[in-house]
Amino acid sequence: MTMRANLKKQIFNYEDGKGFAYEFRKRRSKFFMQFIDNNFDGAREITIVDFGGTEVFWKSIGFDYLREKNMKITLVNLEAISIVDDDIFTSVVGDARNYSPEQxxxxxxxxxxxxxxxxxxxxxxxxxxxxxxxxxxxIQTPSFHFPIEPHFVSIAWHWLPKALRVLIVNNMSVGHFDKGKDLLDSYVIVESCYLLSHKIFKKLFYDGKIHKEKFGFFTKSFIAVKGLEQI
Incomplete structure (x- = not known):
C-alpha cells in the first residue's frame, strides 16, 4: 500500500468504522438524532431526501435506529447507486439543484x-x-476556514491560487484525486470542490441556524439546521 493510500485509509475509513473522519461523522450522527427527537418524536414515519447520499453514511447512525424511527430515505444522486437495505433506502437519479418530486x-x-x-x-x-x-x-459542508482541505487532504490547499492548484494536479495525484489527464482535466478536478465560508453559508441558509463543528480552536464544518419550530 502506498503512503497516500495508507493515509487516506487512516483518515477516511468509513466502511470499518475507523479513522479520524469517522469520529466526526459519529458526532454529527448524534446531533442529527437529537434533531430527530426534537422535531419528530412520536412520528409514525419520517421521510428523508438525501442529496448526494449513500448507505455507507447512514451506517454511522445505525440501521436499527433508522428502522426504529421508521425512516424512509430517498438517496438522490446524478447516477444510480446500488441499494442493499431497500426497506429503508430508495435510489433516485436526480440533480439537487433542480429536484422537484411530487411529494x-x-x-x-x-x-x-x-x-x-x-x-x-x-x-x-x-x-x-x-x-x-x-x-x-x-445540511452539512466542510468549512473554508479549516486549514486542511478534506478532498485534497492538504494543508491550506484551498487557500492557494487556482492556477497553482491546477499546476500541481496536472503533475501529481493529490488527496482523493489522481493526477489530471491533461490541463483541462486538471481544471475540472480543482473546480469540483468549492468550500464555503461561514458568511456565505449563513446567507444561503438564512431561514435556519448554523451549527459549527469544532476541532480544537478551528471550525471544521458547518451544519445548517431548520426545525419545525422555525416554520
Missing part, C-alpha cells in the same frame, strides 16, 4: 454535497430545492 419530505438531508455542485448560482439552486421539497433541513 414533500419531512427532512432534506445532505452531508458534504453542496460544495461539489458548482458555483454560486448552483449553491442557490441547491438551497432552493432544500427549502421547497422538505419541511425541515439538515
Amino acid at each position: 414533500k419530505y419531512d427532512i432534506c438531508f445532505s452531508n458534504s454535497c453542496i460544495e461539489h455542485v458548482g458555483q454560486m448560482t448552483d449553491f442557490i439552486d441547491f438551497r432552493n430545492s432544500a427549502q421547497s421539497i422538505a419541511k425541515t433541513y439538515f
